[in-house]
Amino acid sequence: MPSPEDNVDPGPLYYRSLAEVARLIETKEISPIELTQMMLDRIESLDVRLHSYATVMADHALAAARAAEREIQSGSYRGTLHGVPIAVKDLCYMQGVPTRGGLQVLSGLVPDFDATVVSKLEMAGAVLLGKLNLTEGAMVGYHRNFDIPVNPWGEELWAGVSSSGSGVATAAGLCFASLGTDTGGSIRFPAMANGIVGLKPTYGLVSRYGVLPLAESLDHVGPMTRSVADAAIVLGAIAGFDPKDPTSLKTPVPNMLGELRRGVEGIRIGFDRAYALDGVDPGLARAVETAVEEFERLGAEVVSVQVPDLTEALAAWPVICAAEAVEAHRENYPSRADEYGEYFREFLAMGVGIGDAELANARQARVEFSDRFRAVLSSVDAVVSPAAGTPFEVAPGLQYGSMTEWNQARAQRHQSLGIEKAPTSFTFPHDFAGTPGLALPCGFSEEGLPYTMQLSGSRLSEALLCRIGCAYEEATEWSGRHPPV
Numbered sequence: 001m002p003s004p005e006d007n008v009d010p011g012p013l014y015y016r017s018l019a020e021v022a023r024l025i026e027t028k029e030i031s032p033i034e035l036t037q038m039m040l041d042r043i044e045s046l047d048v049r050l051h052s053y054a055t056v057m058a059d060h061a062l063a064a065a066r067a068a069e070r071e072i073q074s075g076s077y078r079g080t081l082h083g084v085p086i087a088v089k090d091l092c093y094m095q096g097v098p099t100r101g102g103l104q105v106l107s108g109l110v111p112d113f114d115a116t117v118v119s120k121l122e123m124a125g126a127v128l129l130g131k132l133n134l135t136e137g138a139m140v141g142y143h144r145n146f147d148i149p150v151n152p153w154g155e156e157l158w159a160g161v162s163s164s165g166s167g168v169a170t171a172a173g174l175c176f177a178s179l180g181t182d183t184g185g186s187i188r189f190p191a192m193a194n195g196i197v198g199l200k201p202t203y204g205l206v207s208r209y210g211v212l213p214l215a216e217s218l219d220h221v222g223p224m225t226r227s228v229a230d231a232a233i234v235l236g237a238i239a240g241f242d243p244k245d246p247t248s249l250k251t252p253v254p255n256m257l258g259e260l261r262r263g264v265e266g267i268r269i270g271f272d273r274a275y276a277l278d279g280v281d282p283g284l285a286r287a288v289e290t291a292v293e294e295f296e297r298l299g300a301e302v303v304s305v306q307v308p309d310l311t312e313a314l315a316a317w318p319v320i321c322a323a324e325a326v327e328a329h330r331e332n333y334p335s336r337a338d339e340y341g342e343y344f345r346e347f348l349a350m351g352v353g354i355g356d357a358e359l360a361n362a363r364q365a366r367v368e369f370s371d372r373f374r375a376v377l378s379s380v381d382a383v384v385s386p387a388a389g390t391p392f393e394v395a396p397g398l399q400y401g402s403m404t405e406w407n408q409a410r411a412q413r414h415q416s417l418g419i420e421k422a423p424t425s426f427t428f429p430h431d432f433a434g435t436p437g438l439a440l441p442c443g444f445s446e447e448g449l450p451y452t453m454q455l456s457g458s459r460l461s462e463a464l465l466c467r468i469g470c471a472y473e474e475a476t477e478w479s480g481r482h483p484p485v
Contacts (some may be wrong), residue, residue, distance in 0.1 A: 008468070014042055014173035015482050018230040021176055022080040025072065027454055032072070032083030036065035036127050040084045043129065043174050051147035052169035055098055056130040061085065061450045064127045082125030082235050087175040089166050090131035091138060092221075093210035099484040101212040102162075104138040104145050105332045107341040115210025116245065117179060117221055117238045124237045129175055133165030136398070137325065138181055138214040139261055141343020142399050142404060151193060152483035155451055159191025162214075162337040166196035172485050177225045177234050181211065183218045184317060184387070185427030188454060189441040190225055192387040195441050195450030195483070198224045199231040199466070202459045203434030204249035206235070207242035214323035216247075218317075218431045227479055228469040231254035235462060238374055252464045263473045265299035268358055270380035276464050278384055280445040281421030287443030287451040288386050291472065293385070298471055303380050308372035310425050315363035316369075322351030325358050370433040377458045382468050386456040387439040388423035438465040441478035450478075460485045 013035075018112025024030040031331070040058050046188035047053050068083035088094075091101050093111035100106045114122070136143040140161055149164040151157040152172040160167045163180030167190030170178045180187040182200040199222045206221045213219055236256040242248040271292055277285040280315065296302050326333065326348055333340065335346050340348065377383060399406060414420070430437040435458060441452040457465045473479050 001443060005316070011480075014039065015226070017227045018084055018086075018176040018225060018233060019080065019227070022082070026077055028072065028462075031063040032068040033062065035083070036085050036129070037062050039129060039175065042318075046172060047174060050150045050152060050168055050172055050174070050485070052132055052149045052165040052172065052174055053087070054100065054131045054133045054165065057097060057128060060097075060150070061129050062126050062249050063232045064122070068125050068127060078125040081121065081237055083127060084176050085127045085129050086121065086127045086177045086234075087132050087166070087169055088118060088179040088238060089134055089163055089181055089215060090338055091134065091181055091212040092131070092179060094118050094128070094131065099131065099212065101138065101427070102143060102146055103132045104143050104341070105336050108227075111210070114475060116207035116242045117211065117390070120238045120240070123245060124239075132169055132178060134343040135162040135164065136341045137138060137329070138162040138183060138186060138212070139344050139347055141323070141401065142343055143341035143401065144400050148399060151186060152485045153195065160186070160193040160195050162186040163190045163222065163224065165191075167191060167198075168297040169194060169195070169376055170224050171483055173482065177223055177230055179212075179234075179238070182215045182220045182222060182431065183246050183321060184431055185424060187220070187222050187224060187268065188387045188427055188437055189321045189423070191298060191439040192450070192452035195452070195477075196224060197203060197228055197231050197441075197469070197482070198233055198439040200430055200437045201235060201239065201461065201462055202249070202436050204247045205251075205460065205462070206243040207240070207248050209244040211240055213323040213328040216328065217324060218321060220431070228438070228466050228473050229257075229260060229440070231304050232260055232463070232466040240276065242363065251460060253479050254460060256463050259463060259467050260470050262467055263299065264295060264468055266381070267468060268380040269299040269300045269302050270305035270376065270383035271296050271302050272305050272385070273309045273384070275425075277386040281419055282388050283445050284451045288384065288453050291442040291453050292384055294472060298475055300468075305380060305383060307376060307383070307429070308369060308430070310369075312365040313369040313428055313432055314422060314424060317357060317424070318350070319354055319362035319430065320366060322347055323354045326351035340381060342400070342402040345404060369429070373429050373433045374435065374458065380458070382461070382465055383456040385426050385454050385456065387452040388426055409448050435459055436462050436465055438462075440469050440473060441481075442476075444474075444481065450481075
């Protein structure tokens with residue numbers, strides 16, 4: 001007798017989870033070639049409007065799909081990513097493929113080697129569809145010579161910060177997963193803006209070799225997907241020690257799937273009501289509070305915690321990031337400053353003006369805050385909060401302007417919405433402390449736009465965060481909603 005699930009419409013194939021598509025490939029119910037062609041056709045049809053891809057690699061993708069099909073047909077199935085079409089942010093080197101990082105000054109860069117994360121994805125048999133658009137240099141503003149990705153929930157909406165192309169492509173069904181990077185929130189912000197899952201891992205868990213840097217001590221690479229399980233799958237594939245990256249951790253790759261569906265019975269969830277709810281979008285605050293109640297219903301214990309004061313951390317982050325960005329761009333800035341866009345040029349100029357004493361003070365503030373933040377995280381299994389103070393940021397067109405103009409526009413926007421807390425209050429702490437943060441949908445506004453919460457954990461707690469997130473996701477309906485494209 002058929003089960004009730006047999007009558008449930010799973011929706012369009014391009015919106016299925018990576019795990020679902022992988023099962024269809026493994027059982028030979030779908031061909032990697034047909035799947036890849038379907039995705040390329042969808043990109044050709046929709047991305048002329050959404051602008052998520054910087055480079056579409058149709059020939060490369062189809063060749064990889066054909067190779068995957070031959071291997072699978074012969075019984076050589078590599079695992080869950082085998083034959084699945086995904087994409088990577090255009091900070092990741094790919095041999096023979098332009099890598100610009102949103103920078104006009106790098107428009108001629110064609111690497112002769114692959115980033116480690118790209119090599120790992122290809123070893124897992126993934127089909128790489130292309131490279132995804134981003135802000136200039138992975139900061140906030142865009143260069144005027146490059147397209148701004150369009151949020152599929154509404155073209156007037158913000159698409160997130162630097163991993164905006166990754167967020168848009170994943171949300172719009174233009175890939176089954178993507179890679180983003182996070183220096184101050186650039187995985188979690190676009191996950192929030194586009195209503196998907198984003199996982200910023202522990203610093204050093206994923207190699208950054210062959211990934212264009214913004215700030216070496218803050219940069220992270222991680223997955224952006226449409227389900228928590230998919231994020232766990234991708235992180236398991238790209239994580240691991242890399243001798244080519246001196247910051248890479250010599251720790252075993254976490255078993256991301258082993259306890260994924262064990263539920264949250266007995267799990268201790270930390271909640272700082274003032275930190276999570278005060279001064280943020282009221283609808284988002286209600287959604288996060290409802291999520292906390294859902295965790296209790298599922299058997300978790302909610303524990304009151306107090307996130308340390310953020311004042312010095314919020315002031316220290318731009319000092320450290322700007323100073324390290326100047327170092328990362330020393331070959332081209334200031335010698336070719338006129339080739340940079342307004343925002344990033346102003347940000348780099350700020351970095352040049354930072355003195356040794358100011359930088360040392362900022363780094364000391366980082367160390368002291370990070371110690372306090374890690375202590376809070378270690379007292380519970382996870383801390384829940386929003387992924388940002390508001391899901392509705394500055395309209396896209398303003399992001400061609402200068403840093404000063406953009407910050408003024410954002411401040412005016414927040415004031416009009418009654419939002420007092422800086423969005424980075426929920427993202428900077430994890431980049432400073434090198435601790436993981438999992439962003440996932442937790443509701444929708446009255447206008448039908450996504451709300452997102454964040455689960456924060458101690459170093460190397462990614463598997464536990466995904467277990468908690470998966471339990472919530474399976475108990476709610478939010479991950480099954482997709483933008484109207």
